[in-house]
Amino acid sequence: MPEIEKEYIATGKVKYVFLDFPLPFHKQAVKAAEAAHCAGDQGKYWEMHNQLFANQKAMEPKDLTEYAKTIGLDSQKFQQCLNSGKYAEEIKKDIAEAQKAGVTGAPAFFFGYAEPDKPNTIKATKMLKGAQPYSKFKESIDSLLLQK
Numbered sequence: 402m403p404e405i406e407k408e409y410i411a412t413g414k415v416k417y418v419f420l421d422f423p424l425p426f427h428k429q430a431v432k433a434a435e436a437a438h439c440a441g442d443q444g445k446y447w448e449m450h451n452q453l454f455a456n457q458k459a460m461e462p463k464d465l466t467e468y469a470k471t472i473g474l475d476s477q478k479f480q481q482c483l484n485s486g487k488y489a490e491e492i493k494k495d496i497a498e499a500q501k502a503g504v505t506g507a508p509a510f511f512f513g514y515a516e517p518d519k520p521n522t523i524k525a526t527k528m529l530k531g532a533q534p535y536s537k538f539k540e541s542i543d544s545l546l547l548q549k
Contacts, residue, residue, distance in 0.1 A: 422495065422499045423496070427460070431492060436468070437450045440469065445472050449468060504528075510541075529541060
């Protein structure tokens, strides 16, 4: 990811969009996804995201609260957000959208173009499934950029 960020995202060549796809066999995955969004309310989505991925076996509510403290969130605001289920519906929509697109596991990556008349709508032309080396991402991105 750091290479992709440096070569493509930071240079403005591509836009990176992240959707939630908590796997059903991870009991706490949905709540963990909510925790990331609640951290995002305080400008620390990616910091929480990174905590969660670094600690995938520890995602009980008490763990989420600890991660919030670790990354410097206002604990009370975070807990209120998490308890409210504020982002539960958004996460369900992400799951449905991913399933509709053929996603069956994580990670999954789509490459495509923004529709000219609908800049927030992406026409996916390729999907990579699973953890892949940087070379696969580079090949997919570069082939799309050449078509532009």
